[in-house]
Amino acid sequence: MEIKEAFLGKKVLIAGGLGFIGSNLAKKLAALGARVSILDALIPEHGGSMFHAADLPSPADLTVADARDEAKLIPLLEGRDYLFHLAGQTSHLDSMRDPWTDLEMNCRTSLAILEAVRKVRGGTKVVFASTRQLYGIPRSLPVRESHPVVPVDINGVHKMAAEWYHGIYHKVYGIPAAIVRLTNTYGPRMRIKDARQTFLGDWIRRLLKNEEILVFGEGSQLRDFTYVDDASDALLLAACREEATGQIFNLGGERAISLRDLADLLVELNGRGSYRIVPFPDELKAIDIGDFYADYSLIRSRLGWVPSVDLREGLRKTLEYFRAHGEHYL
Template sequence: MKDFLKFSDAKVLITGGLGFIGSSLARRLVQLNANVTLADSLIPLYGGNLFNVHDIKDQVAVNISDVRDPYAMAYLVQKQDYLFNLAGQTSHIDSMNDPQTDLNINASAQLSILEACRKNNPGIKIVFASTRQIYGKPEYLPVDEKHPIRPVDVNGINKLAGEWYHLLYNNVYKIRACALRLTNTYGPGMRVKDARQTFLGIWVKNLIEGKPIKVFGDGLQLRDFNYVSDVVDALLIAAINPKADGEVFNLGSTEYINLKNLAALLIEIFRNGIYEIVPFPSDLKAIDIGDYYSNYTKINQSLGWSPCVSLKDGLKQTIEYYIQNRTYYWE
């Protein structure tokens, strides 16, 4: 995309830059000749992994810092042209077990990042990674941006606060910001040693290890998925297009699938494996949202984004990646 030439020589900061999506974005920005700084806490509970950038480690600056540190953020945002604000606590269960930490990372830290920008770099453009989780249990499908917002867990409430702080600073302080509501992002680099980032990670790990894929409930819950390269495209497009400023956009896919069929598809691609339908753990059942898939018409019509990678192709690339690189992602 010719507009991506705007990133050539641009200064770009990515929070959560050693994580799954952040590292994939960094790789693309390096190809576009941007000057990339990655900020990541590398706290083991979260998604950061130095192997995610092993191939570009000499072409990016890495700053081991926590978004909860206002002094670090005040320093890092200076002179940056773009901030991709991807750092976050993503586990829904962790948010219920430790709500204060989720609040600190997903809400309080976001406010201090925005304050750092207001005081040190009001000309920056920010793209914030939000989540479909803010909608809660859908009233209708596919879910568009006008759907009522009723989060079912602490994570959804705090991510919503973080998102709206960005919109507020856009509207009041004219710090250009927008938010993308991500659905299930998957691909090489995602956390697979547990389900803290996405359930698909532990499914892939179990498949490769010859363990059963455990499908909770009846397995008929519908979900949509975005391959990570499509999400990177959306982030880049939102960063350079002024039509994005002050807006929220759903990502999503025209492909949606129930979890039982998803497990079967993984087994078909891998040519081995089994899945088991098992009862929901009580803590997960309490916050399950049932069927969900997004309507992404708004970002398609406004910014021209649509996903390109099919679910089958994306899963194939993901499985191949972890077969080759499992030692860097397993416990």
């Protein structure tokens, strides 16, 4: 696969690199021979963790600072080939309870990153990890990139704005940028402490703690999932392939699964556990989007990406990881 050679000796910065996806990506890039630096603000409850710094080649490669701090960010961008932008806030619920922090974490952080890249003028390619959240309630399934963007919560609005910033800085200033819309990424290092970011993390924690899983609604809702290694591969392809510049790509899973079937699968893989179907809490119902699964044929045809880890295998690895390292996440 071409990813193998593309990053050898390249200088890469990962903003949000101590988080779930960022740290998995860092590990992979280091294995590909890239010179990886990480910028992470380690904001409490956002997923960044010093436990994820263990894989870094040297302590010098980590800067604990906020991307909104230009004095810290600009020196990190000098001579940088690639910047992966995984900084930000991803909780839909948090964005409704506290839109201010979401505005700062998503809008201001993205602007800070792009303004810094613009000022440095080093030709750094930027890959922004966006989300399927901004499609809102699907009008047709599977959801393609041409589906209207209809965010249902503040986080969706701000992620949408962040996408547009990248598009405008690309068009107006010539900054090479690509956008990947992630959908339900899961795997080792995901946040499982509570239900603020993903329901799957909440379910995994409950399984590990021998608590009953709560399935909201009727359990019939469909979702697709991407294993974190597959998501990382997509981000790498979007970085190293020139034809990705200026584009937006969906990711997706190899299949859509109902929440009830997912709960069954998790309990089976765990060897024990149970779940209960309960009504949606009001706060979540107001921003729920019903069935969702993505059409990822664009990135498949343009960049050759397909999910390579199936859900059973991915969940098995995830449970295995958290059985070994759960104490760092609970």
